[in-house]
Amino acid sequence: MSRKGIILAGGLGTRMYPLTIATSKQLLPIYDKPMIFYPLSILINSGIKEILIISTVEHIDLFKKLFGNGKELGILIDYKVQKEPKGIAQAIILAERFLKKSDFCLILGDNIIFGDDNEISKKLHEAFISRNATIFSKSVKFPEKYGVASFKKNKLIKLIEKPKKFISNQAIVGLYFYPNSAVKESKKLKFSKRGELEITDLNNIYIKKNKMNILSLSKKIFWYDAGSHKDYYKVTKKVYDFQLKFKKSIANIHELVFKKKYINKKIFRQNILKYSKSSYGDYLKK
Secondary structure (H helix, E strand, O other): OOEEEEEEOOOOOHHHOOOOOOOOHHHOEEOOEEOOHHHHHHHHHOOOOEEEEEEOOOOHHHHHHHHOOOHHHOOEEEEEEOOOOOOHHHHHHHOHHHHOOOEEEEEEOOEEEEEOHHHHHHHHHHHHHOOOEEEEEEEOOOHHHOEEEEEEOOEEEEEEEOOOOOOOOEEEEEEEEEOOHHHHHHHHOOOOOOOOOOHHHHHHHHHHOOOEEEEEEOOOEEEEEOOOHHHHHHHHHHHHHHHHHHOOOOOOHHHHHHHOOOOOHHHHHHHHHHOOOOHHHHHHHO
16 A cells, blocks of 8 residues: 655745745744655655645745755655645645545645654554545633644544534544545535635544544553644754753754665765754754
């Protein structure tokens, strides 16, 4: 079984102004790496080797400069422009030609997930091999800020976007595994009041059909949606502290692809040379 990957790195990033006036939010640094390295590492960790990055016409060339065609990572990276931010589900429609008949994983470019590597790998694998769609949830203090899972007798019955009343504390993470049928289902969606094709509506279709799995991330896993100045600062500090404490580099995609044998020693040495003057490169040397 194979899957392709999509990273949605579009949007105007207005909540992060003035930081994002001249660049993409997903290119801002999270300590020692661009933000997009973190969702990309999740896709690589899942075993996905063909990835589409969707961004704006203003920013797409910046991502091309950063990754090229993915050769130094031993993967294939393609690009697609999202002319207007019309919702997360629109990204699936835009990716139709790239996906062809493949199942896929969609991750938001500002979602940062790290922590217990064993748990992350195990749950990604479980989602990867499932014939159903799979979403992930995380216990949060303020669920009213997120899409939230509603349960009845421990069974997932619905997702509710930013509920005004308490439903549960399980917020939905911006990481979704879908069968290829999600392309067809996304085309059937109607635009919401805010003019978007809502991913929550798509997920509810699969829940209604009883073809949706939900995997809860434990306290050992950290999840940040770096969409505001406060959250952006929090995750940057957390990554710095975590790397210092455990002496490991989170979302080090060059280390990850070498361990997965996507690249050989020769290419790995070339990568070390390229990044040799930075702490990122120092870690690769070690």
